[in-house]
Amino acid sequence: MIRLRRAVLPAATMERLRDYTDDIRQQVTEQERKDRAKQLWANRRQVRPALAKGLAEMAPGHERCMYCGDGQGTDIDHFEPKSLAPLRTFDWLNHVLACSFCNSNQKRSRFPVAADGSPLLVDPTAEDPLDHLRLVLALGTYQGLTDRGRACIEVFGLNARAVLVKGRMDAYAAAGVFMRMWRMTMDEGKSDKAKGIVRLAWNHPLIDVLVNMFHQSGHPAADALFVGEEDVLELLRDPELRAAFLHFRGVSY
Numbered sequence: 355m356i357r358l359r360r361a362v363l364p365a366a367t368m369e370r371l372r373d374y375t376d377d378i379r380q381q382v383t384e385q386e387r388k389d390r391a392k393q394l395w396a397n398r399r400q401v402r403p404a405l406a407k408g409l410a411e412m413a414p415g416h417e418r419c420m421y422c423g424d425g426q427g428t429d430i431d432h433f434e435p436k437s438l439a440p441l442r443t444f445d446w447l448n449h450v451l452a453c454s455f456c457n458s459n460q461k462r463s464r465f466p467v468a469a470d471g472s473p474l475l476v477d478p479t480a481e482d483p484l485d486h487l488r489l490v491l492a493l494g495t496y497q498g499l500t501d502r503g504r505a506c507i508e509v510f511g512l513n514a515r516a517v518l519v520k521g522r523m524d525a526y527a528a529a530g531v532f533m534r535m536w537r538m539t540m541d542e543g544k545s546d547k548a549k550g551i552v553r554l555a556w557n558h559p560l561i562d563v564l565v566n567m568f569h570q571s572g573h574p575a576a577d578a579l580f581v582g583e584e585d586v587l588e589l590l591r592d593p594e595l596r597a598a599f600l601h602f603r604g605v606s607y
């Protein structure tokens with residue numbers, strides 16, 4: 355999971371979403387609201403293209419899942435499930451692009467909350483997952499820094515899904531290859547080609563690995579975190595490389 359910026363939807367779509375929400379609000383009982391929400395969501399043809407476009411714009415890489423970062427984002431997930439919060443069914447701030455595995459096999463209608471009722475899952479469109487999760491680069495597994503980070507690991511199976519763990523280890527190795535190639539290409543004076551390498555690196559699945567690499571390169575214990583990959587750590591600290599890679603995403607770590 356990485357921090358994502360929410361896209362702006364066309365005014366007409368926002369208006370339509372408000373109309374749907376008003377319709378649900380007008381139902382008398384909570385059960386009627388849930389039933390109406392379900393019915394309207396099943397027939398959301400008028401807003402579907404704009405929602406899909408907005409989510410695709412925000413998603414990492416080529417429309418990757420906003421939770422695992424690996425699978426294709428095929429489903430609009432309700433961060434707060436519509437069975438628990440029918441009034442948020444058409445709330446754009448509650449829509450997250452997920453792969454069908456994260457949506458249907460992992461999260462389903464799970465939405466753990468803390469003792470004070472606040473959500474335990476991290477919404478990557480509203481807050482920075484780096485505050486809650488740390489990737490152990492050499493192992494491809496996550497450590498929870500907070501209860502919320504630990505809840506994400508459990509609910510999304512971030513360490514339990516072997517394809518994600520193996521994929522992250524490969525993504526770590528691939529990121530090193532991209533960075534070494536970028537440096538060589540720049541040294542040869544081929545800046546256009548170097549830009550293409552930056553694009554390839556960010557369009558790779560599991561770019562949470564790349565984000566964690568940049569973030570951890572500034573950690574006081576970075577030498578231990580990147581053991582065996584000292585040359586990659588050196589590249590991550592190269593101001594020219596940082597500027598080129600981070601400018602592409604419009605972020606700083």
Ligand SMILES: [Zn+2]
Pocket residue numbers: 419420421422423424425452453454455456457
């Ligand atoms: Zn997923």
